[in-house]
Structures are given as structure tokens and as C-alpha cells.
Amino acid sequence: MNTADTPTVRDAIIIGGSAAGLSAALMLGRARRRVLVIDAGFPRNRFADHMHGVLGNDGTSPADFVRAGRAEAAAYGVEFLDATVDSVTDNGATVTVTLTDGRELPTRALVVATGITDELPTIPGLAERWGTTVLHCPYCHGWEVRDRRLGVLATSPMALHQAKLVRQWSDHVTFFSAAAGELAPADEARLRARGVIVVTSPIAEVLGDGPQLTGVRTADGTLTPLDALFTAGAPRPHDTFLTGLVLARTDLPAGLGSFLTVDQAGATSHPRIWAAGNVINPMATVPMAVGAGALAGGAVNGALVEEDFDAAVGGC
Known part of the structure; x- marks a missing residue:
């Protein structure tokens, strides 16, 4: 497993290394982006022995699914760091992810795929x-x-x-x-x-x-x-590390709670932050999270492509 400790400005940091996060990482890695996945190692479905209804992976264990996804993303240069995020701050041209151990990791784009806890x-x-x-x-x-x-x-x-x-x-x-x-x-x-x-x-x-x-x-x-x-447990999204940014939120019906507001591609109200998976949709199954992660990863790359061209024109 790759690790990353240096404060290099990456193209994208993904917080959360399960279905949505790994799918976004795969898309961005294949787009030749410098990507770091930060994962605390507690996916929502860790309590289940097998996943079902996941095309091509019916009956696969969640742990095996994550291992395979990590290997696939790593083949495209994606790095992984087992850690927990404390906060995210806005620096204009970048955002900085601060870990609970104090390390600060700057990035041009952030994908939040941290999932939820089911409060029973x-x-x-x-x-x-x-x-x-x-x-x-x-x-x-x-x-x-x-x-x-x-x-x-x-x-x-x-x-x-x-x-x-x-x-x-x-x-x-x-x-x-x-x-x-x-x-x-x-x-x-x-x-x-x-x-x-x-x-x-x-x-x-x-x-x-x-x-x-x-x-x-x-x-x-x-x-x-x-x-x-x-x-059904009460869904509690893992997004408190974003509190300081005061991102737009939506109250879901039937008392399901407050979740980050995103567009169809996962863009939040912050121009450098996207979100995908259960952290924005507690009803999403694994294949839904995979699709949402892929869409967010593609959207991030598209935004970075435009920024790269803007920088090139400005430097002429």
C-alpha cells in the first residue's frame, strides 16, 4: 500500500475509501491526476459478510471489494493514507485537509465520500x-x-x-x-x-x-x-470536519437529518468540494455509490481541465 506524508499540492484528495471514494479515485487516476485517498477504515457496510445486488460482485465481501478497488486505483498512481480528517480550510486556489495528527495536506479539489453511521x-x-x-x-x-x-x-x-x-x-x-x-x-x-x-x-x-x-x-x-x-437506523453523515466552511445543506424528509446540498455531479456550494455516496444520500446502495463516485470524479477532472487552460492562457 502506498502512503503519502508530504505537503505536495495534489490535484484531488478523496476522503473516504469505500465504494464512492474508490470509484472517484479510479476515474481521476485514469485521468492522470495526482490523487490521494484518505481513509479511516470504517465503511458503512463493514458489518455485512457479503454484498448483493452489485453487478459483477454479487456475494463479494465488503472487505474484498475494497481491497480490489484499492489495487485497481493504485495501478493508476493513486496514493492511500490510513488516517482521520479533523478539518478542511479554504485557501482560495486550494483547500487544506488537516488530519487529526496535525498534518496539513493541500489540494486543488476535494471529494467527500465518508459515508454515514446508522444510529440504531x-x-x-x-x-x-x-x-x-x-x-x-x-x-x-x-x-x-x-x-x-x-x-x-x-x-x-x-x-x-x-x-x-x-x-x-x-x-x-x-x-x-x-x-x-x-x-x-x-x-x-x-x-x-x-x-x-x-x-x-x-x-x-x-x-x-x-x-x-x-x-x-x-x-x-x-x-x-x-x-x-x-x-432503519437514523443516518448520521460523517461531515463534521467541513463545519468551518458553512456549506449549503438540505433537510431530508421524514426526519432523516441534514445533508450536504449537491448538484447532479456531486458539486457542493464550495467550488472546490464535491461529495458522493451515503454522505449525501443515505438510501444509496453500493452500485449507486459507485456511480455517484464516478460522476463526481469525472466532474472534478472537468473542472481541473478548465482551470489548467485558464492558467495557461493567463501565463501567455
Whole structure:
């Protein structure tokens, strides 16, 4: 693995070395840009043993995916640094990335691909099964638990949609709706028409042996046998190191939180900063993050191309 410690002004620094960040790095490396990827080593999907729905990589482990992506980007001269970012400052012609150890790394462009943390409800037995039998995405994990006894734990009103989705993979679905609030009679009728059982008592405990899940106990003492439980954590974007720049933000619906505002190519309100992946879209799957990273990488190169020509004309 390459490392980088010198304060050379790079064409691009990418913060975050998972799907979106590596995709941006690959694009920029192939464009013959001087690129550094800074990665703290905690990708969102590290809790899962395998990825699914990723064309050409179905069943690949997240760790193997990252290793392969690093090797591909490194073949084009991309450098890697295992570190954590403390802050980013604006210097006009560059921005400077300051690491938690105090090192300062200037760059002409910055791509933020740091992802999110899924903040889970504080229910005993839930967090330790996250990514194995407590799941978030039916497109990523539904096939593996098809036709089994599935639960959906509401964490917001958006969970109604998740419960409808999960029903596609199994006839045996129980919706624990407490955090979704009182369901409209029409919504409850639609669920019941498809055989979804609605339980209004909150889940008090998730039960099972090791990573396996056998059921849940609700606050009224009822035990519901289950084989897997779908839920959604509150998404917390890893972008506090940008606070000093006061970038534009957008509040997502249903209380999902505040995220960086970007255009279709990932450009933020700062002319030298782009963002891609879950750090701007908590709903993005791995292939979506890969696409967003590639688009941001291409946009960064395009902006740098124009700047290079501007500098050449100005120097004539």
C-alpha cells in the first residue's frame, strides 16, 4: 500500500475509501491526476459478510471489494493514507485537509465520500446482530432471508414503505409499528390485505443465540418468533470536519437529518468540494455509490481541465 506524508499540492484528495471514494479515485487516476485517498477504515457496510445486488460482485465481501478497488486505483498512481480528517480550510486556489495528527495536506479539489453511521434504537440484542440477522435493505439482503419469518421494526413513518417492500420476499411478515405512529385505517387495511401482521406494542428485546435471531419480545410481554428483522437506523453523515466552511445543506424528509446540498455531479456550494455516496444520500446502495463516485470524479477532472487552460492562457 502506498502512503503519502508530504505537503505536495495534489490535484484531488478523496476522503473516504469505500465504494464512492474508490470509484472517484479510479476515474481521476485514469485521468492522470495526482490523487490521494484518505481513509479511516470504517465503511458503512463493514458489518455485512457479503454484498448483493452489485453487478459483477454479487456475494463479494465488503472487505474484498475494497481491497480490489484499492489495487485497481493504485495501478493508476493513486496514493492511500490510513488516517482521520479533523478539518478542511479554504485557501482560495486550494483547500487544506488537516488530519487529526496535525498534518496539513493541500489540494486543488476535494471529494467527500465518508459515508454515514446508522444510529440504531437502543433495544437490547439489536445492535450486535446488525448486518447479520438485523438488516436494513431488502434489496441487499431480502433474497437471503426469502420465505422466512421476517419482522420490520419501525423507526419513523417511512417504515410503512419498508414493510410493504419486505412483503415481496416473504408471506410471513410482522410490522412492529410503534415508532411509525398511529397508522391510517387505509394503510393498515392495505397491509393486512397482503397478510402483514401489525403489532403496535414496542419491541423491548431482540432474542437469539449469538448472531442468530429467534424472535422479539414486545413491551406487553408477547414473544414473536422471527428469523430476521429489518429496520432503519437514523443516518448520521460523517461531515463534521467541513463545519468551518458553512456549506449549503438540505433537510431530508421524514426526519432523516441534514445533508450536504449537491448538484447532479456531486458539486457542493464550495467550488472546490464535491461529495458522493451515503454522505449525501443515505438510501444509496453500493452500485449507486459507485456511480455517484464516478460522476463526481469525472466532474472534478472537468473542472481541473478548465482551470489548467485558464492558467495557461493567463501565463501567455
